[in-house]
Amino acid sequence: MKKLSFAFKFITILTAGFFLLALTGYSENEIPGFSKELKQVLENKIELLQNIAKDPRIIEKVRISNYNNRDLYLSEILKIDKKWRETEGVDDFIKSLLTNESSQYLIDFQEEHDEFVEIFITDKKGLIVGETNKTSDYYQADEQWWVKSYNQGTGNTYYGKIEYDESAMAESIPIYVPVIDPGINKAIGVIKAICDITAIKMEL
Numbered sequence: 001m002k003k004l005s006f007a008f009k010f011i012t013i014l015t016a017g018f019f020l021l022a023l024t025g026y027s028e029n030e031i032p033g034f035s036k037e038l039k040q041v042l043e044n045k046i047e048l049l050q051n052i053a054k055d056p057r058i059i060e061k062v063r064i065s066n067y068n069n070r071d072l073y074l075s076e077i078l079k080i081d082k083k084w085r086e087t088e089g090v091d092d093f094i095k096s097l098l099t100n101e102s103s104q105y106l107i108d109f110q111e112e113h114d115e116f117v118e119i120f121i122t123d124k125k126g127l128i129v130g131e132t133n134k135t136s137d138y139y140q141a142d143e144q145w146w147v148k149s150y151n152q153g154t155g156n157t158y159y160g161k162i163e164y165d166e167s168a169m170a171e172s173i174p175i176y177v178p179v180i181d182p183g184i185n186k187a188i189g190v191i192k193a194i195c196d197i198t199a200i201k202m203e204l
Helices: 002-022 036-054 056-068 074-086 092-098 101-112 144-153 197-203
Strands: 116-123 128-131 163-165 170-181 186-196
Touching: 036 056, 036 101, 036 116, 036 170, 036 186, 036 197, 056 101, 056 116, 056 128, 056 170, 056 186, 074 092, 092 128, 101 116, 101 128, 144 170, 144 186, 170 197, 186 197
Parallel strands: none
Antiparallel strands: 116 128, 116 186, 163 170, 170 186
């Protein structure tokens, strides 16, 4: 019985190790050895988010944000971001970004797809347009993931490694999808979604 118990534990640990190894890639094209099942799960999640990014209502809200923020200097953005990060709870400004139409769209989507523990949209300056949760900061364009996904207006869809997301309070895989304006065929913003690890395991 002891030998069987040891063998079972060893197989369990080994399986978990392969699972974690498979999930640490940045995209299916960068790290070899992903299982077909894992690729399919991540591709399905990306497709769901791409549908959001293509929705005319979301595109219009990002366009409006870009227009409204067109004259906002970085120094002003950093002041707003500092206040955001120092605010405990939610002030009127943060509340406006949690309750607007784009946020309600994301919340409705999240209710149907609860594997996404957090979703938010930024404009082309990396400023929050809409969100399901209060993010840890307002300004996202200083983050490597944002720079990579916005890709100087070209747009780049990919997913990240396993991480613990503070605002979502979950161990998860982040997925990044650019919002492309079909009128100019350029990225005008970025969607970031946090997909819970437990949900991914259940689909493998």
